[in-house]
Amino acid sequence: xxxxxxxxxxxxxxxxxxxxxxxxxxxxxxxxxxxxxxxxxxxxxxxxxxxxxxxxxxxxxxxxxxxxxxxxxxxxxxxxxxxxxxxxxxxxxxxxxxxxxxxxxxxxxxxxxxxxxxxxxxxxxxxxxxxxxxxxxxxxxxxxxxxxxxxxxxxxxxxxxxxxxxxxxxxxxxxxxxxxxxxxxxxxxxxxxxxxxxxxxxxxxxxxxxxxxxxxxxxxxxxxxxxxxxxxxxxxxxxxxxxxxxxxxxxxxxxxxxxxxxxxxxxxxxxxxxxxxxxxxxxxxxxxxxxxxxxxxxxxxxxx
Amino acid sequence: xxxxxxxxxxxxxxxxxxxxxxxxxxxxxxxxxxxxxxxxxxxxxxxxxxxxxxxxxxxxxxxxxxxxxxxxxxxxxxxxxxxxxxxxxxxxxxxxxxxxxxxxxxxxxxxxxxxxxxxxxxxxxxxxxxxxxxxxxxxxxxxxxxxxxxxxxxxxxxxxxxxxxxxxxxxxxxxxxxxxxxxxxxxxxxxxxxxxxxxxxxxxxxxxxxxxxxxxxxxxxxxxxxxxxxxxxxxxxxxxxxxxxxxxxxxxxxxxxxxxxxxxxxxxxxxxxxxxxxxxxxxxxxxxxxxxxxxxxxxxxxxxxxxxxxx
Numbered sequence: 222x223x224x225x226x227x228x229x230x231x232x233x234x235x236x237x238x239x240x241x242x243x244x245x246x247x248x249x250x251x252x253x254x255x256x257x258x259x260x261x262x263x264x265x266x267x268x269x270x271x272x273x274x275x276x277x278x279x280x281x282x283x284x285x286x287x288x289x290x291x292x293x294x295x296x297x298x299x300x301x302x303x304x305x306x307x308x309x310x311x312x313x314x315x316x317x318x319x320x321x322x323x324x325x326x327x328x329x330x331x332x333x334x335x336x337x338x339x340x341x342x343x344x345x346x347x348x349x350x351x352x353x354x355x356x357x358x359x360x361x362x363x364x365x366x367x368x369x370x371x372x373x374x375x376x377x378x379x380x381x382x383x384x385x386x387x388x389x390x391x392x393x394x395x396x397x398x399x400x401x402x403x404x405x406x407x408x409x410x411x412x413x414x415x416x417x418x419x420x421x422x423x424x425x426x427x428x429x430x431x432x433x434x435x436x437x438x439x440x441x442x443x444x445x446x447x448x449x450x451x452x453x454x455x456x457x458x459x460x461x462x463x464x465x466x467x468x469x470x471x472x473x474x475x476x477x478x479x480x481x482x483x484x485x486x487x488x489x490x491x492x493x494x495x496x497x498x499x500x501x502x503x504x505x506x507x508x509x510x511x512x513x514x515x516x517x518x519x520x521x522x523x524x525x
Numbered sequence: 526x527x528x529x530x531x532x533x534x535x536x537x538x539x540x541x542x543x544x545x546x547x548x549x550x551x552x553x554x555x556x557x558x559x560x561x562x563x564x565x566x567x568x569x570x571x572x573x574x575x576x577x578x579x580x581x582x583x584x585x586x587x588x589x590x591x592x593x594x595x596x597x598x599x600x601x602x603x604x605x606x607x608x609x610x611x612x613x614x615x616x617x618x619x620x621x622x623x624x625x626x627x628x629x630x631x632x633x634x635x636x637x638x639x640x641x642x643x644x645x646x647x648x649x650x651x652x653x654x655x656x657x658x659x660x661x662x663x664x665x666x667x668x669x670x671x672x673x674x675x676x677x678x679x680x681x682x683x684x685x686x687x688x689x690x691x692x693x694x695x696x697x698x699x700x701x702x703x704x705x706x707x708x709x710x711x712x713x714x715x716x717x718x719x720x721x722x723x724x725x726x727x728x729x730x731x732x733x734x735x736x737x738x739x740x741x742x743x744x745x746x747x748x749x750x751x752x753x754x755x756x757x758x759x760x761x762x763x764x765x766x767x768x769x770x771x772x773x774x775x776x777x778x779x780x781x782x783x784x785x786x787x788x789x790x791x792x793x794x795x796x797x798x799x800x801x802x803x804x805x806x807x808x809x810x811x812x813x814x815x816x817x818x819x820x821x822x823x824x825x826x827x828x829x830x831x832x833x834x835x836x
Binding site for chain 1: 561565633637639744784786789
């Protein structure tokens with residue numbers, strides 16, 4: 222069973238890390254934070270419509286609400302009456318509050334309990350199994366996540382050039398006939414879908430860490446997009462393995478521990494990265510200062 | 526309905542909660558104005574999440590839910606998070622939003638790890654810890670309101686005393702530095718005030734909704750005036766009434782949680798301000814746009830007639 226939990230963790234981590242690459246590069250990480258909170262509203266509304274916690278319509282509805290969030294925030298930002306991050310900080314608490322009010326008033330007895338909202342229930346995932354041809358082929362959670370991982374990977378593979386161009390030079394992309402807006406919404410739909418998919422295992426808040434952490438590590442350690450993607454994926458895998466092992470050792474929240482490990486690796490990359498690391502930069506700066514000082518004193522000596 | 530309202534308003538518990546959340550809303554509005562103007566609005570969101578490990582560690586230290594210790598833990602953890610965020614984003618190696626998201630989630634993860642570790646302790650008196658996530662406005666005590674008032678007054682006094690300094694630092698940090706003010710001290714002061722407000726608010730609205738209370742009132746207030754004093758004062762007013770009206774509404778209904786209701790009321794203020802404010806409001810803009818279009822049309826027609834006449 223540990224193996225299955227470990228597998229789910231790895232799949233979720235990589236599935237989140239992939240769109241995270243572009244979120245970090247486009248500075249849209251807080252938008253993903255907003256989405257991960259508002260999909261709860263989507264899940265609640267979809268649940269009211271279907272009355273069935275396991276219906277795939279739930280995922281679809283929640284994903285749509287996530288995309289709607291992006292649209293509302295974008296509309297608010299376009300009014301230019303408030304700054305971008307203020308728009309985010311107003312919309313998602315509103316949606317989240319509506320979700321909480323709906324849950325407490327109308328769905329009090331259902332499994333949508335507050336703890337799993339925040340933390341997820343990675344430990345219980347193996348108990349919901351999938352049946353294929355009457356055979357038990359593993360936990361349902363694993364297969365849905367694998368599907369999402371595949372969707373994300375295919376999207377990035379198919380649209381690699383377009384994503385790369387629109388991320389680094391949106392104006393040129395538009396001039397060449399691509400639609401940065403479509404790509405933006407496509408990416409955000411993926412983020413939404415991934416957040417909904419990871420919800421069960423990881424909970425609201427930590428999905429952000431899963432998306433941003435490995436990508437940030439990749440960004441700090443590389444100089445090219447395809448290198449960054451590879452490092453991101455490897456980091457995601459390592460983080461999830463170490464996280465799950467540590468969590469079992471200490472008997473603590475699985476997703477939480479992975480998030481902590483993710484933070485540690487990203488911060489370590491920030492400090493020790495050979496090119497962009499803080500340590501390197503500080504050492505380089507002090508070396509340069511010494512050189513400058515030596516040169517200046519030499520100049521003054523020669524003038525005397 | 527009226528009798529229900531009056532009996533509610535004279536109920537002691539209600540008065541306590543309404544006062545507490547009202548004053549909290551006022552504080553968030555005032556202190557949040559600085560963050561909104563400096564485009565650091567989401568710092569409030571990050572800090573509320575980052576406070577969790579501090580709370581858990583505080584609990585681990587003393588083994589029971591002693592508010593003051595938990596608050597100090599939250600403050601330390603929040604300040605540490607701010608420090609890390611600013612360190613990472615200082616030379617733009619890591620962009621501000623990425624730093625925010627990373628610190629937010631790893632600290633929160635650490636908090637969850639500690640919480641689940643605590644839950645296994647035999648001394649599991651931590652049921653109250655969950656309330657920090659959603660707030661427990663309805664169980665506010667007189668001691669809580671007193672604490673909010675004391676810290677609140679201290680914060681407001683600080684705002685008054687350092688009015689000029691904070692103003693310059695918010696609008697033109699480079700000039701502030703050349704004018705001789707120490708940007709690191711001012712930054713530290715502002716961060717500390719923000720952390721304190723958020724920790725106070727954790728009790729009434731909880732982690733996730735603190736964001737809205739810090740950002741919303743000042744965004745709404747900004748639509749009505751261009752002066753800092755006006756924005757801040759109005760933000761305080763909006764925050765105060767969000768708290769009070771939110772508490773009234775949630776008490777009148779059945780099983781409506783207070784925190785989210787306060788956020789709802791506040792969002793109404795924001796949307797109303799965005800649409801109906803005199804100079805910047807969207808309705809006003811639409812009307813003036815239409816008027817301008819009419820004017821241009823008339824001018825064009827006038828020119829056409831002029832040409833025909835001359836020709």
